[in-house]
Amino acid sequence: MELDLVELSRLQFAMTAMYHFLFVPLTLGLSVIVAIMETVYVMTGRPVWRQMTKFWGTLFGINFVLGVATGITMEFQFGMNWSYYSHYVGDIFGAPLAIEGLMAFFLEATFVGLFFFGWDRLSKRGHLTVTWLVAIGSNLSALWILIANGWMQNPVGAAFNPDTMRMEMTSFFEVMFNEVAQAKFVHTVSAGYVTASVFVLGVSALYLLQKRHSELARRSITVAASFGLASALSVVVLGDESGYEATHNQRMKLAAIEGMWETEPAPASFTLFGFPDTKARETHYAIHIPYVMGLIATRSLTQDIPGINELEAESERRIRSGILAYDALMTIRQERDATPQAVRDTFEAHGGDLGYAFLLRRYIDDPRQATDAMIAQAANDTVPTVWPLFWAFRVMVALGFAFIGVMAYFFWRSSFRGGTYPRWALVAAVAAIPTPWLAAELGWFVAEFGRQPWTVDGVLPTALSVSHLSVEDLFLTLAGFVTFYTVLFVVEMGLMVKFIRKGPYQDVDAVDAWNASHTARLTAKPGATDGPVGLMPAE
Amino acid sequence: MILSEFISYDVLRVIWWGLLGVLLIGFALTDGFDMGVGALLPFVAHTDVERRVTINTVGPVWEGNQVWFILGGGAIFAAWPPLYAVSFSGFYLAMFAVLAALILRPVAFKYRSKRDRAGWRSSWDWALFVSGAVPALIFGVAVGNVLQGVPFELTPDLFSLYEGSFISKFIGLLNPFALLCGVVSLAMLLTHGAAWLSLKAEGTVAQRARRIGAVTGLVTIVGYALAGVWLAFGVKGYAFVGDVVTDGPSNPLYTEVERTSSWLVAYAERPWIAIAPILGFLGMVMAVKGLRAGREVSTLLWSKLGIFGAISSVGLTMFPFILPSSISPRSSLSVWDSSSSHQTLFVMLVATVIFMPLVLAYTAWVYRVLWGKVTEAEVTGNSETVY
Numbered sequence A: 001m002e003l004d005l006v007e008l009s010r011l012q013f014a015m016t017a018m019y020h021f022l023f024v025p026l027t028l029g030l031s032v033i034v035a036i037m038e039t040v041y042v043m044t045g046r047p048v049w050r051q052m053t054k055f056w057g058t059l060f061g062i063n064f065v066l067g068v069a070t071g072i073t074m075e076f077q078f079g080m081n082w083s084y085y086s087h088y089v090g091d092i093f094g095a096p097l098a099i100e101g102l103m104a105f106f107l108e109a110t111f112v113g114l115f116f117f118g119w120d121r122l123s124k125r126g127h128l129t130v131t132w133l134v135a136i137g138s139n140l141s142a143l144w145i146l147i148a149n150g151w152m153q154n155p156v157g158a159a160f161n162p163d164t165m166r167m168e169m170t171s172f173f174e175v176m177f178n179e180v181a182q183a184k185f186v187h188t189v190s191a192g193y194v195t196a197s198v199f200v201l202g203v204s205a206l207y208l209l210q211k212r213h214s215e216l217a218r219r220s221i222t223v224a225a226s227f228g229l230a231s232a233l234s235v236v237v238l239g240d241e242s243g244y245e246a247t248h249n250q251r252m253k254l255a256a257i258e259g260m261w262e263t264e265p266a267p268a269s270f271t272l273f274g275f276p277d278t279k280a281r282e283t284h285y286a287i288h289i290p291y292v293m294g295l296i297a298t299r300s301l302t303q304d305i306p307g308i309n310e311l312e313a314e315s316e317r318r319i320r321s322g323i324l325a326y327d328a329l330m331t332i333r334q335e336r337d338a339t340p341q342a343v344r345d346t347f348e349a350h351g352g353d354l355g356y357a358f359l360l361r362r363y364i365d366d367p368r369q370a371t372d373a374m375i376a377q378a379a380n381d382t383v384p385t386v387w388p389l390f391w392a393f394r395v396m397v398a399l400g401f402a403f404i405g406v407m408a409y410f411f412w413r414s415s416f417r418g419g420t421y422p423r424w425a426l427v428a429a430v431a432a433i434p435t436p437w438l439a440a441e442l443g444w445f446v447a448e449f450g451r452q453p454w455t456v457d458g459v460l461p462t463a464l465s466v467s468h469l470s471v472e473d474l475f476l477t478l479a480g481f482v483t484f485y486t487v488l489f490v491v492e493m494g495l496m497v498k499f500i501r502k503g504p505y506q507d508v509d510a511v512d513a514w515n516a517s518h519t520a521r522l523t524a525k526p527g528a529t530d531g532p533v534g535l536m537p538a539e
Numbered sequence B: 001m002i003l004s005e006f007i008s009y010d011v012l013r014v015i016w017w018g019l020l021g022v023l024l025i026g027f028a029l030t031d032g033f034d035m036g037v038g039a040l041l042p043f044v045a046h047t048d049v050e051r052r053v054t055i056n057t058v059g060p061v062w063e064g065n066q067v068w069f070i071l072g073g074g075a076i077f078a079a080w081p082p083l084y085a086v087s088f089s090g091f092y093l094a095m096f097a098v099l100a101a102l103i104l105r106p107v108a109f110k111y112r113s114k115r116d117r118a119g120w121r122s123s124w125d126w127a128l129f130v131s132g133a134v135p136a137l138i139f140g141v142a143v144g145n146v147l148q149g150v151p152f153e154l155t156p157d158l159f160s161l162y163e164g165s166f167i168s169k170f171i172g173l174l175n176p177f178a179l180l181c182g183v184v185s186l187a188m189l190l191t192h193g194a195a196w197l198s199l200k201a202e203g204t205v206a207q208r209a210r211r212i213g214a215v216t217g218l219v220t221i222v223g224y225a226l227a228g229v230w231l232a233f234g235v236k237g238y239a240f241v242g243d244v245v246t247d248g249p250s251n252p253l254y255t256e257v258e259r260t261s262s263w264l265v266a267y268a269e270r271p272w273i274a275i276a277p278i279l280g281f282l283g284m285v286m287a288v289k290g291l292r293a294g295r296e297v298s299t300l301l302w303s304k305l306g307i308f309g310a311i312s313s314v315g316l317t318m319f320p321f322i323l324p325s326s327i328s329p330r331s332s333l334s335v336w337d338s339s340s341s342h343q344t345l346f347v348m349l350v351a352t353v354i355f356m357p358l359v360l361a362y363t364a365w366v367y368r369v370l371w372g373k374v375t376e377a378e379v380t381g382n383s384e385t386v387y
Helices: A003-044 A047-081 A083-117 A124-153 A172-176 A179-209 A214-237 A248-258 A292-298 A308-338 A341-362 A372-381 A386-416 A423-431 A435-449 A471-502 A508-524 B002-006 B009-044 B048-058 B062-079 B081-090 B092-114 B118-148 B166-173 B176-200 B203-234 B265-269 B271-293 B297-318 B342-369 B376-381
Strands: A158-161 A166-169 A270-277 A282-289 A454-456 B152-154 B160-162 B237-240 B257-260 B321-323
Touching (some): A003 A124, A003 A179, A003 A214, A003 A471, A047 A083, A047 A214, A047 A471, A047 A508, A047 B081, A083 A124, A083 A158, A083 A166, A083 A172, A083 A454, A083 B081, A083 B160, A124 A172, A124 A179, A158 A341, A172 B342, A179 A386, A179 A423, A179 A435, A214 A386, A248 A386, A270 A386, A308 A372, A341 A372, A386 A423, A386 A435, A471 B166, B009 B048, B009 B118, B009 B176, B009 B203, B009 B297, B009 B342, B048 B118, B048 B176, B062 B342, B081 B160, B092 B118, B118 B176, B176 B203, B176 B297, B203 B297
Antiparallel strands (some): A270 A282
């Protein structure tokens, strides 16, 4: 096996996927925030909300386009770089991707044009509908992508077909309502909402510090803090650990995240801190919090959580079982309809472990010829490198809790302290802008690095999933992507900064007209003292 | 799911072969004019305002149009996984070039008018030119190669091995017949872009577009005819050996395939398919006439018909083959041995039947809202919202 090709393909996928996910969370969250702002505009008729919609909409647009552009790479890279993967699981994995295009991406992309170009061509309500359709489209898009990704973590509703040498769908509903996918969806979308809330909060805080656009900034903070608080709670409470019991490999991921080498009797404790040591197979200086892990992972106090060593032993057993399946498969492929029933029964009994036999392909072409040493090595391959997972997870969780704190604080100030904010809090909000991106990228790292050595958990090893390409091919495209993406990133950041500096477009005529009509309404009805005017800071 | 038994496997395969065509044609009809407009930009528009008018004719719609391409990729993945796996990895560097162009294009549309510097704007204008012309050319080159057969081989595990490596693989794609197809494809989309500009732009821009479009339209007609002759006498076809099971498992190695004297044998067996190239020629000729006469709506429709005819002629000529192999004919992918499972094809058909009409309906509504010419006054008066 050409390891270099596999490693380079992984590197390219990781890089392009993580780059793509710099833009996605902001799209997910900002589309909803903008839609909320426009809803308030349509309900109240106040021009400042229209101004807010347009201003955040402009920033949304700058970000959105790169999310779309880098998403194209994701859609095509499976076929380009992961050809055997595409053949082997395309029957299942392709469906949610195609439905995403049909149901979600068409919706958001068709209407996003009208969002920008339709202000003068549509009625207020018409335009609001368009904005909500963009938000719904982008969120549905995330749903289908995460159904596809969830299937890679927990491949339900599918079975291997010896005739076609691939996995085929047996139940679309199981694929769609995969518990891992559903948990991932809620977690990921909430994380997107938090990202956008922190972004809106930070930029608005900057305006307040600079003492400009404060009418827009204060209202934006109110929206961001209330939306952000709900989302931050949702990210943490509905974290995606709920699916970690689902499969052998998900349990391995959990054990690695925990640095948990030996099986812990129920209820398992949570390792708050420590230094995992892969060689010595122990976690040094660990600080444990009793009961917590059992609750997070199994939602119970009575279930054992298996440790890495036990899971590795289980991998070895499954590899040996997989070899029996492989042997039966070779006969079935040779004899086809003439296959003896006994062989079919063997395949039936061990077919679920076929993927484990493929782990041996790294060491030998025919898994049936594998030595005990190879089998032990392959079993060892199912243990991920522990420390990156251990730390990435902890930083992500710490950030998650910090977001709750930040959002709660700003929510309290905006609701109960008349929307006034101390200077230090505003400075902190500006400084916090990059942190949700860090948390999101770490989250993906834990999910995907933790899934190794598989592309599809227990079904297809990563080393087997690649295309027949040369290392030079990969070097060329990798260099191309790095250069190209760096330039685009610089350009994008430049425009973001430019438009944040420039601030909202001041539609003076509209504001004057609205103020005039509002004053007229108030003077016509002298009794209306509790009108909305009191909410407007006098500036 | 028992439901899927309502439609037999072979019928589903033919339906999905048709839908693959619908998606590719949908892409060419919609995103095709965006690419054409991008590639025409430096030639039809000279001043900044002219360029902004040109760009804004597609400004609100290119994003939705591009989804045809992405959905095309997704649908190939879902319905024809072996095709997705073999072709995208086999055409690796060409695909990378297409990707680069298609990433560049949205960014260029969106960012071009966000700064005033002339250097900034002209750089993005060239980016639009490249990102319109390069994919248009490569798609044609790809079709040319598919017609000749592509050098890949499937192992018994159905792992696809592609002959040659790195640059030689890419250079191999650039053979004379494929380049001719590339020129036809580029000229066809330029003409389509010109027809769009003639409808949506005014004055000088529209006039220049018509002049250029009339020329590229002629190039398309001549090139398409030449390619047809070449195909008749210079390119071998493919056929199954013996009877083929049309509802068997999707394993290309279960079938035997041989080379035949020419693809055009298909026209003797199924004469009715001649309708496709006839419509292709008719549409293109009428589009050229329309561009010369300055007709607007009808010209765009004729151009669409021309594209429809040309693309379907390729599919119908090759049927049931989708991606023949030049070095291992039995590895060739066909409608009968390269689809998804019965179940998946059915589920995807249900999704398509539900959502495709919705997509068409709201797309039509969006085009109606945006109906009318893009004027210089509109562009300069709305700099905050338009490109």
